Amino acid sequence: MLARVIAKGSKFATLHTSSRIIAANIRLSTRFNSTNRIDKLRMSGSAVEKDFQSLFEKIEELKPKFIDRLAKSIEIPAVSGDETLRPQVVKKAHYIAGELESLGFSDIQMKELGSQPPPVADSGLQLPPVILARYGTDPAKKTVLLYGHYDVQPASIEDGWNTDPFKLVLDEEKQIMYGRGVTDDSGPVKGWLNVVEAHRELGLDVPVNLIICFEGMEESGSIGLDKLIADEADKYFKTVDTVCISDNYWLGTKKPVLTYGLRGCNYYQVTIEGPGADLHSGIFGGSISEPMIDLVKVLGTLVDTKGNILIDGIKEMIAPVLETEAALYDKIDYSVDEFNAASGSKTSLYDNKKDILMHRWRYPSLSIHGVEGAFHGAGAKTVIPSKVIGKFSIRTVPNIESAKLDEYVIDHCNKEFAKLQSPNKFKAELIHDGDYWVSDPFNASFSAASKATKAVWGVEPDLTREGGSIPITLTFEQELKSNVLLLPMGRGDDGAHSINEKLDMSNYLGGMKTMAAYLHYYAASDEK
Ligand SMILES: NCC(=O)N[C@@H](Cc1c[nH]cn1)C(=O)O
Ligand SMILES: [Zn+2]
Ligand SMILES: [Zn+2]
Numbered sequence: 001m002l003a004r005v006i007a008k009g010s011k012f013a014t015l016h017t018s019s020r021i022i023a024a025n026i027r028l029s030t031r032f033n034s035t036n037r038i039d040k041l042r043m044s045g046s047a048v049e050k051d052f053q054s055l056f057e058k059i060e061e062l063k064p065k066f067i068d069r070l071a072k073s074i075e076i077p078a079v080s081g082d083e084t085l086r087p088q089v090v091k092k093a094h095y096i097a098g099e100l101e102s103l104g105f106s107d108i109q110m111k112e113l114g115s116q117p118p119p120v121a122d123s124g125l126q127l128p129p130v131i132l133a134r135y136g137t138d139p140a141k142k143t144v145l146l147y148g149h150y151d152v153q154p155a156s157i158e159d160g161w162n163t164d165p166f167k168l169v170l171d172e173e174k175q176i177m178y179g180r181g182v183t184d185d186s187g188p189v190k191g192w193l194n195v196v197e198a199h200r201e202l203g204l205d206v207p208v209n210l211i212i213c214f215e216g217m218e219e220s221g222s223i224g225l226d227k228l229i230a231d232e233a234d235k236y237f238k239t240v241d242t243v244c245i246s247d248n249y250w251l252g253t254k255k256p257v258l259t260y261g262l263r264g265c266n267y268y269q270v271t272i273e274g275p276g277a278d279l280h281s282g283i284f285g286g287s288i289s290e291p292m293i294d295l296v297k298v299l300g301t302l303v304d305t306k307g308n309i310l311i312d313g314i315k316e317m318i319a320p321v322l323e324t325e326a327a328l329y330d331k332i333d334y335s336v337d338e339f340n341a342a343s344g345s346k347t348s349l350y351d352n353k354k355d356i357l358m359h360r361w362r363y364p365s366l367s368i369h370g371v372e373g374a375f376h377g378a379g380a381k382t383v384i385p386s387k388v389i390g391k392f393s394i395r396t397v398p399n400i401e402s403a404k405l406d407e408y409v410i411d412h413c414n415k416e417f418a419k420l421q422s423p424n425k426f427k428a429e430l431i432h433d434g435d436y437w438v439s440d441p442f443n444a445s446f447s448a449a450s451k452a453t454k455a456v457w458g459v460e461p462d463l464t465r466e467g468g469s470i471p472i473t474l475t476f477e478q479e480l481k482s483n484v485l486l487l488p489m490g491r492g493d494d495g496a497h498s499i500n501e502k503l504d505m506s507n508y509l510g511g512m513k514t515m516a517a518y519l520h521y522y523a524a525s526d527e528k
Pocket of ligand 2: 184218247248
């Protein structure tokens with residue numbers, strides 16, 4: 001099936017110790033003061049780069065096929081957070097496994113993770129499989145584990161999409177692809193497959209062994225994957241030298257980045273249950289205790305309008321800002337204008353780059369996401385919802401302890417609800433969690449990615465942290481005792497999780513070239 005085309009003319013340790021972070025920051029500031037370190041790591045180059053031209057040309061030549069491959073993927077609504085769509089998530093897993101097989105991958109295993117733990121409506125709901133596969137098993141080569149996720153965030157046209165979110169639409173004039181998952185994370189996942197295909201078409205050896213680990217629950221907290229990685233650390237993953245994840249974005253729209261840190265994410269729900277059914281507000285309003293009113297009151301105690309989290313104990317766990325760290329932000333290529341453009345507004349809480357970046361990378365945030373069971377349609381339905389579930393999450397940073405955070409959050413909610421003296425039933429609970437990750441970006445893998453970026457984009461990448469979360473990153477680092485590199489494909493304005501998610505063609509093609517060059521530079525490096 002071909003992509004729909006818009007006609008021309010239309011429009012960085014689980015509790016990472018402070019000392020490790022200090023060391024990383026000092027090294028980072030050294031890097032920013034001079035490029036000596038990365039230059040020292042730079043190998044001669046020419047032998048490594050001899051195949052780049054043909055590889056890059058082949059990637060360009062295969063563009064129609066690569067668009068088509070992405071289009072097929074976008075058409076499967078693999079929304080992990082929607083229980084009714086679980087069969088689609090499983091379908092997409094099998095579809096990708098088929099593609100891996102036809103591209104010559106071996107030892108393809110669909111690892112089952114059992115049933116999804118509560119809270120879940122269907123207690124027997126099976127988790128989607130984790131796809132494991134190998135490309136090459138040459139003991140003389142290094143082995144790179146490629147992680148990605150094939151599930152996506154929910155999307156519907158009613159949210160304000162200009163096009164069907166589950167159809168890839170190519171704006172020919174702007175050379176931009178739209179669709180749920182194009183940048184997060186189907187584009188990058190397909191990118192790795194395409195890189196292998198380009199090598200095969202050229203009869204060119206992939207210079208490293210690849211191990212694929214693609215999961216279908218990333219957007220829902222990577223439930224079940226921690227255990228699989230621990231179980232397979234000395235088995236399927238035994239030979240892994242490094243892990244590369246392409247599941248985040250450039251900071252802005254112009255400059256490529258490599259990423260060495262992520263915030264964590266603990267996601268909670270509060271359930272308030274009252275009347276036996278939804279009621280007529282004219283008959284019962286004023287004489288019944290309304291769950292939605294209780295919920296609004298409780299949610300209103302979590303955070304203020306300036307983004308300050310109002311739950312006791314959290315602020316005290318945040319790692320102090322170091323002088324060396326503070327200096328880093330000035331050197332990052334980013335602006336308030338880019339932030340505003342990406343948000344489509346001028347509603348920033350801060351008027352300078354440093355504060356925006358610090359509140360994205362190194363301070364926690366609390367967001368209120370939605371209310372299940374509440375009236376949310378058009379019109380003016382005079383209903384009193386009988387049961388409502390409020391959803392919110394906290395993005396975590398060094399040195400917030402996840403278990404302590406859960407305790408503080410749930411205690412806070414229980415206390416605030418008790419103050420209401422409501423007869424309604426109340427429960428506050430954690431849905432899923434994933435730790436923050438901050439790493440030292442001075443190793444062979446980051447060095448290879450830096451050279452690859454220079455080779456493709458002509459600039460040294462900025463080293464960034466990311467406000468989002470990839471829950472499994474720390475698990476890979478700890479269980480496999482290997483470095484993890486975040487090598488993003490898309491741009492900061494791609495609208496991941498939002499409406500009209502996009503991926504610029506230049507980022508899809510350039511991203512694949514960078515991935516390919518990375519594998520070659522890493523293979524040629526003296527270090528692991
Ligand atoms: N591209 C990474 C990403 O979007 N990660 C999600 C992970 C998550 C955690 N809880 C729910 N989803 C993110 O929201 O950062
Ligand atoms: Zn993602
Ligand atoms: Zn995502």
